[in-house]
Amino acid sequence: MTKKTYTIxxxxxxxxxxxxxxxxxxxxxxxxxxxxxxxxxxxxxxxxFQSNHFAAGLRGNQSFIIGVIxxxxxxxxxxxxxxxxxxxxxxxxxNLIVCQTGESFTNEESAIRHLTxxxxxxxxxxxxxxxxxxxxxxxxxxxxxxxxxxxxxxxDADLPRVLIDDYTGARDxxxxxxxxxxxxxxxxxxPCTLMLGNEREQGYLDALREAGMESCRPLMARxxxxxxxxxxxxxxxxxxxxxxxAVFCVCDAVAFGAMxxxxxxxxxxxxxxxxxxxxDEPFATLVTPSLSTVCQPIKQIGEMATSxxxxxxxxxxxxxxxxxxxxxxxxxxRDSTR
Amino acid sequence: MTKKTYTIxxxxxxxxxxxxxxxxxxxxxxxxxxxxxxxxxxxxxxxxFQSNHFAAGLRGNQSFIIGVIxxxxxxxxxxxxxxxxxxxxxxxxxNLIVCQTGESFTNEESAIRHLTxxxxxxxxxxxxxxxxxxxxxxxxxxxxxxxxxxxxxxxDADLPRVLIDDYTGARDxxxxxxxxxxxxxxxxxxPCTLMLGNEREQGYLDALREAGMESCRPLMARxxxxxxxxxxxxxxxxxxxxxxxAVFCVCDAVAFGAMxxxxxxxxxxxxxxxxxxxxDEPFATLVTPSLSTVCQPIKQIGEMATSxxxxxxxxxxxxxxxxxxxxxxxxxxRDSTR
DNA sequence: GTGAAAGCGCTAACAA
DNA sequence: TTGTTAGCGCTTTCAC
Numbered sequence: 001m002t003k004k005t006y007t008i009x010x011x012x013x014x015x016x017x018x019x020x021x022x023x024x025x026x027x028x029x030x031x032x033x034x035x036x037x038x039x040x041x042x043x044x045x046x047x048x049f050q051s052n053h054f055a056a057g058l059r060g061n062q063s064f065i066i067g068v069i070x071x072x073x074x075x076x077x078x079x080x081x082x083x084x085x086x087x088x089x090x091x092x093x094x095n096l097i098v099c100q101t102g103e104s105f106t107n108e109e110s111a112i113r114h115l116t117x118x119x120x121x122x123x124x125x126x127x128x129x130x131x132x133x134x135x136x137x138x139x140x141x142x143x144x145x146x147x148x149x150x151x152x153x154x155x156d157a158d159l160p161r162v163l164i165d166d167y168t169g170a171r172d173x174x175x176x177x178x179x180x181x182x183x184x185x186x187x188x189x190x191p192c193t194l195m196l197g198n199e200r201e202q203g204y205l206d207a208l209r210e211a212g213m214e215s216c217r218p219l220m221a222r223x224x225x226x227x228x229x230x231x232x233x234x235x236x237x238x239x240x241x242x243x244x245x246a247v248f249c250v251c252d253a254v255a256f257g258a259m260x261x262x263x264x265x266x267x268x269x270x271x272x273x274x275x276x277x278x279x280d281e282p283f284a285t286l287v288t289p290s291l292s293t294v295c296q297p298i299k300q301i302g303e304m305a306t307s308x309x310x311x312x313x314x315x316x317x318x319x320x321x322x323x324x325x326x327x328x329x330x331x332x333x334r335d336s337t338r
Numbered sequence: 339m340t341k342k343t344y345t346i347x348x349x350x351x352x353x354x355x356x357x358x359x360x361x362x363x364x365x366x367x368x369x370x371x372x373x374x375x376x377x378x379x380x381x382x383x384x385x386x387f388q389s390n391h392f393a394a395g396l397r398g399n400q401s402f403i404i405g406v407i408x409x410x411x412x413x414x415x416x417x418x419x420x421x422x423x424x425x426x427x428x429x430x431x432x433n434l435i436v437c438q439t440g441e442s443f444t445n446e447e448s449a450i451r452h453l454t455x456x457x458x459x460x461x462x463x464x465x466x467x468x469x470x471x472x473x474x475x476x477x478x479x480x481x482x483x484x485x486x487x488x489x490x491x492x493x494d495a496d497l498p499r500v501l502i503d504d505y506t507g508a509r510d511x512x513x514x515x516x517x518x519x520x521x522x523x524x525x526x527x528x529p530c531t532l533m534l535g536n537e538r539e540q541g542y543l544d545a546l547r548e549a550g551m552e553s554c555r556p557l558m559a560r561x562x563x564x565x566x567x568x569x570x571x572x573x574x575x576x577x578x579x580x581x582x583x584a585v586f587c588v589c590d591a592v593a594f595g596a597m598x599x600x601x602x603x604x605x606x607x608x609x610x611x612x613x614x615x616x617x618d619e620p621f622a623t624l625v626t627p628s629l630s631t632v633c634q635p636i637k638q639i640g641e642m643a644t645s646x647x648x649x650x651x652x653x654x655x656x657x658x659x660x661x662x663x664x665x666x667x668x669x670x671x672r673d674s675t676r
Numbered sequence: 677g678t679g680a681a682a683g684c685g686c687t688a689a690c691a692a
Numbered sequence: 693t694t695g696t697t698a699g700c701g702c703t704t705t706c707a708c
Contacts, residue, residue, distance in 0.1 A: 074620070370678085681707100682706105
């Protein structure tokens with residue numbers, strides 16, 4: 001029933017030559033008689049022959065697969081980053097196996113185990129919000145598995161990584177709010193384990209300090225990266241002792257949640273409270289009012305992380321020659337800030 | 339530098355037994371002396387041994403990989419479906435290689451070639467909007483590659499598939515609008531090649547007919563699945579000879595675009611025009627006003643497609659015993675309809 | 677209960 | 693330029 005899938009031995013027998021010659025002809029990289037090569041190629045085409053990637057990989061001790069670990073498919077940032085990752089990967093003949101952790105450290109660890117067992121040639125990782133430290137990553141490093149981190153890292157993760165300048169992005173955003181006359185600027189920050197959360201918070205604090213303003217507890221709340229938690233955090237600020245006239249959120253999703261909370265209280269955006277997000281996901285333009293935010297070059301982050309990983313894998317760059325790439329952000333003002 | 343990765347031969351040598359025994363012990367599925375097994379397992383644990391998936395696959399002629407082809411990571415439907423797919427796949431020890439076509443038929447064909455070359459054990463496919471027919475899929479079928487289609491199919495695709503009842507979903511939605519007193523209901527439909535577009539359009543037409551209303555050209559426009567095209571289509575309707583008091587859109591993204599167009603014209607939603615979407619993506623609740631829509635069990639679609647594919651792969655169901663699964667939708671009324 | 681040996685499909689010395 | 697041969701790491705007869 002099932003049509004047989006051909007092997008190079010089949011081709012060799014059909015042509016009355018050896019399988020080595022077939023193998024060589026197929027990869028045109030060796031001295032093969034042009035006539036022979038043509039015959040092989042023609043037969044391969046007509047039989048729709050596809051050489052077995054895995055057998056080749058087993059032999060050459062590589063799988064041509066890159067493992068990607070992300071917190072969730074449903075975070076638009078990762079959808080877009082994945083497009084960049086896939087583009088570069090497939091350009092070099094690599095496939096992707098993508099695992100999502102659902103923001104759980106345990107799942108992250110098992111994903112790593114899973115992928116190394118599948119003998120991926122390298123790993124692209126964006127940490128879960130629950131990941132407390134980089135122990136599991138350092139183990140990978142010791143084992144010599146090429147790893148590049150992107151977007152979400154923890155402080156002690158001494159591995160190649162592609163990040164954005166979270167600190168400056170946040171400081172610029174808050175400075176902008178200050179410049180527009182806001183006095184009581186609230187901040188909803190991210191999980192304290194991830195560097196991105198700390199950096200953005202520090203940017204917020206420094207922007208206030210530079211303006212001679214005090215930061216104060218009642219205007220600060222912590223969330224994760226979900227809409228729901230953004231809503232809750234905003235509510236707690238709104239119910240606090242000081243009424244904010246602006247809020248800077250650790251990410252767009254949290255900003256969306258904050259907007260819901262603000263509207264729910266019958267307050268107007270931006271008249272009563274300005275809202276500033278971070279990332280510039282596609283939906284930032286679609287909410288009402290459209291969201292002012294700090295734009296990240298998302299796709300480029302994915303592309304760059306992949307390029308660097310491929311440099312390690314293809315041994316262009318020594319594995320212990322750690323590389324860090326910091327990309328710039330850009331402030332985008334829309335209608336949620338006055 | 340790089341720590342060696344161990345093989346079963348290493349374990350065997352270390353323990354002074356044969357690699358066959360190690361192999362058997364590791365898979366606890368054969369008669370192995372409990373003591374021996376314990377020794378093997380203990381050593382494997384302490385060495386952090388991970389058996390080579392591909393070598394096993396090469397031997398057993400399977401890769402434990404499922405290929406997934408989707409139009410784009412950035413369509414929320416697929417992010418969610420992917421979660422369901424991954425959940426079921428990993429439960430059975432399968433990995434996912436995901437390719438996106440970017441809505442291009444050419445890319446779809448090359449993704450298929452790519453994945454079969456990688457010897458995936460089966461394929462989960464949702465067609466691109468440009469795919470004109472099912473020729474390429476039938477070729478897969480002839481080659482005996484297990485394939486399950488989901489969500490987006492073309493009419494002549496005689497393969498196992500998981501769909502929703504697009505027709506009924508659409509008819510119910512439009513009937514609801516009729517029942518709420520709307521008289522001039524517009525429709526923005528999808529690409530005419532995909533069944534989903536035709537079915538939803540037919541549901542729209544039949545709902546009107548049942549109510550004794552005429553459908554008319556000026557109230558119908560075609561789009562793809564993008565926000566931009568939804569906006570453009572809505573604009574063309576708005577500039578037409580008949581002013582609609584409601585619009586039923588082929589999907590949520592198109593509805594978001596339509597909402598932008600309507601607002602841009604200074605019209606109010608739902609007071610002047612009601613808007614109805616299809617799918618119930620997460621952002622349906624976040625736009626203003628929140629979007630009334632037809633809810634699909636997205637994650638369940640992914641889970642079910644994967645379960646069925648696995649049945650074929652694991653030969654529980656004969657490959658020529660085609661199976662079609664049609665899931666129900668549910669109308670969700672929010673604030674975009676009056 | 678365990679070992680020896682063959683073989684999955686491919687690549688890469690090494691010979692010819 | 694081509695063929696022979698060994699072997700990647702694993703599973704699975706077939707003996708013992």
